[in-house]
Amino acid sequence: MDDLAAKKCIPCNAKDLQPMTEETAHSLISKVEGWKLLNEGAVLKLNQSWKVKSFTKGLELFQLVAEVAEAEGHHPDLHLVGWNNVTIEIWTHAVGGLTENDFILAAKINGLPLHGLLRRKDILRH
Numbered sequence: 001m002d003d004l005a006a007k008k009c010i011p012c013n014a015k016d017l018q019p020m021t022e023e024t025a026h027s028l029i030s031k032v033e034g035w036k037l038l039n040e041g042a043v044l045k046l047n048q049s050w051k052v053k054s055f056t057k058g059l060e061l062f063q064l065v066a067e068v069a070e071a072e073g074h075h076p077d078l079h080l081v082g083w084n085n086v087t088i089e090i091w092t093h094a095v096g097g098l099t100e101n102d103f104i105l106a107a108k109i110n111g112l113p114l115h116g117l118l119r120r121k122d123i124l125r126h
């Protein structure tokens with residue numbers, strides 16, 4: 001699990017794929033900077049929010065994320081709310097929780113050139 005960004009997601013419909021425990025998720029969260037662990041109705045998810053410069057920049061961010069998601073065959077939940085608030089949630093729908101795929105996708109999103117799309121104040125955080 002060391003260089004998450006260099007790994008490939010495995011198909012989520014693999015028979016033996018199981019959601020990780022909350023304990024494991026807590027031990028891995030520091031490997032994906034900026035991502036938080038959420039527990040929504042007993043379903044663990046990775047979550048990160050950004051403020052973008054404009055609605056259109058939000059859609060550009062989604063496009064960059066979509067290219068990674070399609071390449072990996074692993075897809076996040078994308079939210080663009082109140083014109084410039086982007087939130088991405090990542091979890092493995094097929095298992096109802098987190099798998100290594102989610103951490104791989106989060107690490108790859110962290111490698112995207114998002115700076116030009118984000119509000120100045122937000123860039124300080126990223």
Ligand SMILES: C[C@H](O)[C@H](O)[C@H]1CNC2=NC(N)=NC(=O)C2=N1
Binds near residue numbers: 011073075
């Ligand atoms: C066969 C293929 O792996 C599945 O349909 C994928 C597609 N992308 C997916 N993405 C996410 N986040 N969870 C899934 O369970 C999922 N299933």
